[in-house]
Amino acid sequence: VTAFEATHLGGVLALCTAEGWPTFPSDPHRALRALLAAGATTVVALDADGEVIGFAHALSDGVTIYLAELLVAPAHRHRGIGRRLVSELFDRCDAVRMDLITDSAEAFYASLPHRRYAGFRLYRLSGRAAEGGQR
Numbered sequence: 001v002t003a004f005e006a007t008h009l010g011g012v013l014a015l016c017t018a019e020g021w022p023t024f025p026s027d028p029h030r031a032l033r034a035l036l037a038a039g040a041t042t043v044v045a046l047d048a049d050g051e052v053i054g055f056a057h058a059l060s061d062g063v064t065i066y067l068a069e070l071l072v073a074p075a076h077r078h079r080g081i082g083r084r085l086v087s088e089l090f091d092r093c094d095a096v097r098m099d100l101i102t103d104s105a106e107a108f109y110a111s112l113p114h115r116r117y118a119g120f121r122l123y124r125l126s127g128r129a130a131e132g133g134q135r
């Protein structure tokens with residue numbers, strides 16, 4: 001697991017596409033800006049050939065982390081990579097808690113130390129919210 005660099009973008013976008021996550025692949029320049037944004041921490045898991053097999057992207061102020069994306073390639077799941085990526089974010093952000101929403105990985109997050117809250121994802125209030133669909 002290492003810090004995300006621009007050379008990892010293609011691997012990250014390929015993982016998103018395979019998972020059916022369209023937001024980053026639909027605009028690679030915006031994706032790169034987001035992954036490298038001030039206040040963002042992005043880490044990648046690489047295989048022995050340097051291919052991206054997982055990534056995690058989060059925003060933090062050094063107290064709370066907001067987890068934006070976490071994804072491990074299907075062939076590499078259940079080997080502790082997801083857990084490692086989460087741990088790496090805590091270390092790099094030096095934060096005390098991580099908040100997130102999920103509808104696909106409850107069992108994974110429940111396997112980590114946690115408390116449960118109800119979550120919401122809000123969208124822009126103007127008509128422009130529909131631009132590109134709501135994700």
Ligand SMILES: CC(C)(COP(=O)(O)OP(=O)(O)OC[C@H]1O[C@@H](n2cnc3c(N)ncnc32)[C@H](O)[C@@H]1OP(=O)(O)O)[C@@H](O)C(=O)NCCC(=O)NCCS
Binds near residue numbers: 070077079080111
């Ligand atoms: C969620 C995800 C990142 C987990 O990555 P991973 O590398 O498989 O996770 P780990 O191997 O570190 O799992 C640690 C533990 O979490 C639990 N766990 C992980 N995935 C699980 C699943 N699908 N069902 C039940 N428990 C699971 C297990 O206790 C696991 O330990 P074990 O494999 O020894 O039983 C991965 O499944 C994934 O990319 N899913 C699709 C994308 C997604 O839903 N991301 C989260 C969006 S909010």
